[in-house]
Amino acid sequence: MRWKRMYSKAALTTFSLAAIMATFFFFFMGSIDIRPRFSSFFQPDPSEPPACLPLRVYMYDLPPKFNVGMLGSRSSGETPVTAETLPPWSTKAGLRKQHSVEYWMMAYMLYEGEEREKMEMEAIRVSDPEIADVFFVPFFSSLSLSTHGRxxxxxxTEDDKQLQVDTLKFLRESKYWQRSQGRDHVxxxxxxxxxxxxxxQINASILIVSDFGRYEKNVSNLxxxxxxxxxxVVDSYTNDDTRDPFESRKTLLFFRGRTVRKGEGSVRAELQKILVEGMRSSKFCLDPAGDTPSSCRxxxxxxxxxxxxxxSDKVELPYEDELDYARFSIFFSDKEAVRPGYMVEQLRKFPKDKWVDMWKMLKNISHHxxxxxxxxxxxxxxxxxxxVRHKLPAAKLAVHRTKRLKIPDWWGDRRR
Structure with a gap:
């Protein structure tokens, strides 16, 4: 029993010591803030904006020949475009509109309306590059392709090439490009x-693409x-408020586009017999691969x-880290799609209540x-x-690693 008495005595001593220490901290340390001594642990990096704040974007001031000048804009010379001189997107642009993302990204940055301060926007334009999170390069590379000879x-085509050469020359002279080797450039x-x-030569940058069908993995990747x-290219359906959308859409499956295409689009020829017209009057709309895995349809x-x-077996989809396309889309492999009668049979058996849920989801997310x-x-x-904000941590990691590496990137060699 002796060991029990010793254990009880030790426990009592430990408890008493803990009580004394607690009293000491309560009376003597209660008003002392120890955080300054450990500020590196408690304070966030001041260069890193809180997630709730907009992404800070510095847009380079490129002359109009790199962007709106290709739209026939009156802007000329070396004066960069402003909100006042931004021309509207041409209604006669035809299929060029599909790839006009570059124009709308630039317009977003130029907009200075009073309403902007009231809107919760993901990004804002900053005039000081020193506080920018990313750098936007407003070169209309897609429009240059279609304007200067495809x-x-x-x-x-030489005009398109020269614009690319001039853009790269401009960037390489920028200390901000040099600082990150273009990794924080969009x-x-x-x-x-x-x-x-x-x-x-711009493979380190954050590229805005439609898919990865024509890129080497070392140039562009997810x-x-x-x-x-x-x-x-079709008008949005803004008054789709019918009571019974499933029954009001009389057509089962609709396809809009040509049936003879290059590359992966060849699967369309085998589907031609089952295609009918009318997106707004159809329950389902067929979207096979285009010349590359994606298409505008x-x-x-x-x-x-x-x-x-x-x-499309190799398609990658926008915003897929936030949107579950399976909630409003149906997927078939290329092999399934060309099996005689298989796809139509599956669509005919598709439950009405599940289709209505998908239709409601489409109405909820179409504004994106x-x-x-x-x-x-x-x-x-x-x-x-x-x-872009989601891609930024990986870009910053690469920049920080590059600054301290004394040898070629061994990790990149290991992954090959």
Whole structure:
């Protein structure tokens, strides 16, 4: 029993000591703030904005020839475009509109209306590059491609190449590009062939792309780049308020587009017999791969509240870290889609209540695919800047590692 008495005595002593220490801290240390002694642990990095604040974007002042000058704008010379001189997007631009993301991103940054302060926007333009989180390069590379000769044998192609050379020269002379090697720079390249001559020299930047079908992995990938939606070419369905949308849409499946395409689009020819017209009068809208894994039809379907039927094995989708496309889209593999009768049979058996849920979801999320001016919180460009914010930690990690590495990046070599 002796050990029990010793244990009890030790426990009592320990308890008494703890009580004395607690009393001491209560009376003598209660008014002392110890946080300054450990400020590095309690204080956030002042260069890192809280997540609730907008992303701070510095937009380079490029002359109009790099952007709106290709729209036939009256802006000329070296004077950068402003909110007052920004020309409207041409209604005669045709299919160029699909890849006009670069224009709307620039317009978003130029907008200075009083309403902007009242809107909760994901990004704001700053005039001081020293406080910027990212740097936006307003070179309209997609428009340059379609304006200056899309065929490599076209002599006008040299104009596109020269603009790329001049853009890269401008960036390399910027100390902010040099500081990060372009990793915190945002460059729109939405057309699959945009910036085709020198894209390997901007492969560290955050690229705004439509998909990865024509990029080498060392140039563009999902880890660092942002997949942006196409600009839809059909009008949005704003008064879709029918009581029974399932029954009012008489057509089962609709397809809008050509059936003869290059590359992965060849699957369309085999689907031609089952295609019918009318997005707004159809329950489902077919979205097979285009010349690359993505196509504009998906976004036309979304703003028409027509449940997309996506047939593309390698497609990557915008905002997918936040939106679950399975809640408002149906997916078939390429092999499933060309099996005679299989896809139509599955769509005919699709439950009405589940379709209605998808239709409601489409109505709720379609505003995320609207490109507009003035911009609005939660619209397509606002969501793109939100995605850029998500890519920023990886970019900063790369910048910080590069600053302290004394040898070539061994981790990159290891991953090859």
């Amino acid at each position: 065929n490599m044998s076209d002599p006008k 460059i729109p390249m939405h057309h699959p062939n945009a910036f085709r001559f020198l894209r390997d 880890r660092k780049d942002v997949v942006a939606p196409y600009v839809h 998906l976004f036309d379907a979304i703003v028409s509240h027509c449940v997309p039927v996506i047939v 695919y609207e490109f507009q001016y003035p911009p609005k919180g939660g619209d397509a460009v606002d969501m793109i800047w939100r995605e």
